Amino acid sequence: MNAIQLPIVNPPLKVFLRWAYTLSITSAHDETIPWYYSNFIQLFCNKKFLERGRQYYIDFFRGKPNELNFNNPFLLTCSVNYTILQSLASEAWPQFFAEQIRSGYYCIVFLDESKLSPAASYQKAPFPHHLFLYGFDWGERVFYASMFDRTGVYRNLQIPFQEFEDAVHSMRQLLRDKLTADHHTYFYKYEPHSPYPFDRMAAIDQLRDYLNGETHLNRINYNPDDKEAFGIKVYDYLQMYYDAVESNDPRLVERNDVRHLHALWEHKRMMSERVKYLVTEGIIPYDEELVEGCRELSIRMLKLRDRYIRHEMRTDREVFPQLRAQFDQFREVEPVLLQKLIKLLEG
Numbered sequence: 285m286n287a288i289q290l291p292i293v294n295p296p297l298k299v300f301l302r303w304a305y306t307l308s309i310t311s312a313h314d315e316t317i318p319w320y321y322s323n324f325i326q327l328f329c330n331k332k333f334l335e336r337g338r339q340y341y342i343d344f345f346r347g348k349p350n351e352l353n354f355n356n357p358f359l360l361t362c363s364v365n366y367t368i369l370q371s372l373a374s375e376a377w378p379q380f381f382a383e384q385i386r387s388g389y390y391c392i393v394f395l396d397e398s399k400l401s402p403a404a405s406y407q408k409a410p411f412p413h414h415l416f417l418y419g420f421d422w423g424e425r426v427f428y429a430s431m432f433d434r435t436g437v438y439r440n441l442q443i444p445f446q447e448f449e450d451a452v453h454s455m456r457q458l459l460r461d462k463l464t465a466d467h468h469t470y471f472y473k474y475e476p477h478s479p480y481p482f483d484r485m486a487a488i489d490q491l492r493d494y495l496n497g498e499t500h501l502n503r504i505n506y507n508p509d510d511k512e513a514f515g516i517k518v519y520d521y522l523q524m525y526y527d528a529v530e531s532n533d534p535r536l537v538e539r540n541d542v543r544h545l546h547a548l549w550e551h552k553r554m555m556s557e558r559v560k561y562l563v564t565e566g567i568i569p570y571d572e573e574l575v576e577g578c579r580e581l582s583i584r585m586l587k588l589r590d591r592y593i594r595h596e597m598r599t600d601r602e603v604f605p606q607l608r609a610q611f612d613q614f615r616e617v618e619p620v621l622l623q624k625l626i627k628l629l630e631g
Contacts, residue, residue, distance in 0.1 A: 288385055289419030289428050297324065297554065298438045299547040300343055301431075302351040305392055305416045308430060309474055310358045319357065321558045322483040325490035326499060327551055329518045332511050333525070339538040340525045342518055342547045347502030352392065352414070352470055357480070360473040362389075365466045366459055374453045378445040381427070382420045384471055391417040392470040396454035397431075402441050404434040410454060412464045415443070482567055484629050491626050495619055516619065519611045522548070530604040542596065545589040552582040559625065568628040577621045584610065 295308040310316040329342040346355060354361045372380055381391050397413040398405040405411035418440075419428035426442040433439055458464045493499050494515035499508055508514070513521050522544060528536050556578040562568045563575065588610050595603040 286423050287419070287421040288382075290385060290388065290390055292390075292418050292430070292440075295438075296320070296557075297344070297550050299543065299550050301414060301416070303344065304438055305390075305414070305430065306351050306356050306359060306472070308416070308418075309390055309472060310356060313358070313474065313476075315476065315480070316358050317561075318482040319477070319480045321561050322480075322486050323490075324551075324554055325487060325558075326494055326501065326515060327518050327547075328499070328512050328514045329521050330511055331513050331521055333521075333537075334528060334533065334535045337535060337537050339540070340521075340536070340544065342522065342544050344547075344551065345499060345501065345514065347499075348506040352468075358474060358477050360475045362471045363468045364471075365468050366394075366456060367466070369469070370456075374449045374456070377452050378420075378425075378427070378448060381417060382422065385417065385420055387473075389471040389473050392472070393417060393448075393452075394455065394467050394469050395448070395451035396458060397451065399451035399454050400431075400443060400447050402431065402433045402443075404432070404436065406434065410458055410463070412455060412458065412467065414467070414470075415451075417443075482562070482565070484567070488626055488629050491622050491629075495622055516615065519615050523608060523611050526604060526607050530601075542589065542593055545585070545592050549582070549585040549589045552578070552585045556582040562629075568625070571624065571628060574621055574624050574628070577617065581614065581618065581621070585614075 290309075291312045292308045293312045295304040296311055297303040297307055307320075311320065323346055324344050326345040327342060328345040330338060330340060332338060333340040349355055353363070381393065384391055392414045394412065394414055397403045397411040397415065398408050400406060400415070403411070403413075405413075416430040417427045418430065420426065421428070421442075424442075425445045427445070427448060428440065429443045430438065430440050433441065455464075459466055489500065493501070497513065497515045497517035499514045525536075525544065526541075527533075529539070529541055556575075559568075559575055559578050563570050588607065591600070591603055591606065594600065
């Protein structure tokens with residue numbers, strides 16, 4: 285066949301590509317849903333972003349390594365670096381990746397996104413990044429890909445083979461000149477898992493970790509240190525971040541103000557959807573305070589994120605006291621709801 289598209293869906297989480305890419309594969313299969321709702325409970329962020337001049341981030345936490353590195357039980361994973369692929373000429377890369385897709389592998393290719401016309405970085409400074417390929421059309425000489433486009437919207441689009449080759453060639457040059465590190469290219473094949481029912485104990489453990497501001501996930505391979513905050517404690521550092529934004533603190537680097545609020549909204553929305561799933565599946569009884577409380581947190585967080593987007597278009601200094609007030613309320617309300625959820629899960 286000259287054209288193939290492997291099955292994908294609009295991913296439920298998009299804040300970082302490691303979630304969007306992998307979940308767009310697994311969420312197409314109903315048997316992965318109990319696993320999905322057993323996870324994505326914990327949050328973490330970095331604490332030393334002002335002292336060390338590092339970019340601030342907040343994200344879901346599922347232990348280390350991250351999701352691209354063999355951390356999804358439904359994905360058979362292979363990774364390679366540019367050293368292994370160095371014998372492959374740039375013009376041979378389209379055929380090589382088309383063959384992997386033909387064999388049922390989704391491809392996440394590390395390349396220079398500034399050579400791709402849909403990207404925000406197009407024709408600007410080099411931007412090493414991962415691109416998700418799920419299909420190709422050999423006659424049209426394009427890959428079917430998913431990425432954040434120049435407007436910041438995650439969507440499916442077509443990447444011409446020539447742009448793909450240019451992006452690979454540029455990445456090779458960046459690596460040759462030691463201007464970046466190789467973050468590897470990944471190949472994923474969906475592999476049906478043995479039955480994975482909703483894991484009450486895994487969910488309870490993550491909920492307790494969240495409330496205690498700590499983590500016990502994958503401690504056999506990873507020792508958390510004082511650079512990261514977990515669970516309920518992330519609000520303290522979110523507040524520190526937006527205080528620095530309000531005062532134009534020169535120590536802030538690579539700002540991405542809206543993304544942090546989007547991550548928080550995805551977390552609240554995900555918790556609300558999880559509670560609805562647990563009630564629908566009969567895993568917990570219906571509890572109006574819990575269902576409506578989680579739904580309300582999700583709505584409030586979405587409104588806060590959208591207000592900040594408007595602030596970035598037309599300055600609204602009142603958004604900063606609103607952020608402080610909302611974070612304080614979340615610190616009060618969320619523990620009450622999550623303690624109730626733990627009790628219902630314990631039966």
